[in-house]
Amino acid sequence: MTMQLFLPFRKRKTPRPAEPGRDVITVGRRVWTVTYVRHPRARNYVLRVGEDGGLRVTIPRGGSRKEAERFARHKADWIEHERYRRELERGRESGWEDGRPVLLRGESVRLEVDPVERCARLGEERIAIGGDGTAALSTAVTRHLRGLAARELPARLMELAASLGHTVAGVTVRDQRSRWGSCSHAGRISLNWRLVQAPPTVRDYVLLHELTHLAEGNHSRRFWKKLEAVCPWHREARAWLRAWPHRSEPDGSGLKAQGSRTVSVPL
Numbered sequence: 001m002t003m004q005l006f007l008p009f010r011k012r013k014t015p016r017p018a019e020p021g022r023d024v025i026t027v028g029r030r031v032w033t034v035t036y037v038r039h040p041r042a043r044n045y046v047l048r049v050g051e052d053g054g055l056r057v058t059i060p061r062g063g064s065r066k067e068a069e070r071f072a073r074h075k076a077d078w079i080e081h082e083r084y085r086r087e088l089e090r091g092r093e094s095g096w097e098d099g100r101p102v103l104l105r106g107e108s109v110r111l112e113v114d115p116v117e118r119c120a121r122l123g124e125e126r127i128a129i130g131g132d133g134t135a136a137l138s139t140a141v142t143r144h145l146r147g148l149a150a151r152e153l154p155a156r157l158m159e160l161a162a163s164l165g166h167t168v169a170g171v172t173v174r175d176q177r178s179r180w181g182s183c184s185h186a187g188r189i190s191l192n193w194r195l196v197q198a199p200p201t202v203r204d205y206v207l208l209h210e211l212t213h214l215a216e217g218n219h220s221r222r223f224w225k226k227l228e229a230v231c232p233w234h235r236e237a238r239a240w241l242r243a244w245p246h247r248s249e250p251d252g253s254g255l256k257a258q259g260s261r262t263v264s265v266p267l
């Protein structure tokens, strides 16, 4: 058996100042915490989005911090998509259980069950639970969120309608499986209660989308131009909706456009 000792033998260079392992980079209005890890066996730059939404970039042998940062910036859309996806996965309804976050108005809020009080706490909200087990908890949380949606979504819709001079014939909040919202030719708007989970800008996009249908009952170029004028962030909002785990379809331009009674934003 041979034992070997390795003694580093290097020419002395001017020591490089130590690189901080963690940094913050901004791309547009996006801010990310990035951890850089040098890995001598890595062959490529590797980008990961952590559970906390932070980034980790592995720098291969011979690679540089600068190149790693450029790589991360170049992948901005992928990073945001991945972050949304995780956020949504953490907050999706099937995962509603004690200690897990629920997505509410775009924020991850921790759900905590108090078995003595037979209630759950969701941030500031207190939710009474009708029974034991995950099913009872899930039912209670869903009912609670639907209640919030019924209070918040029509009020916001009416506020936006008033500011834009639209007249809405009626609003309903529903449990739609395949769409975020719809607008009938009679001017009645239906909204998916899950919009209460989305960030306010995404919720507003769907509301403005349906309100725009009061003037343009299809997904024509005129429709998108009108929507663009009141909701310039619609692309980002649609990207967010695409990442929602229920379904990965974008807003369906042209979906049921001609001759149908309603136009909708599919899930």
Ligand SMILES: [Zn+2]
Pocket (backbone or CB within 6 Å): 209, 213, 218, 219, 263, 264, 265
């Ligand atoms: Zn539409």
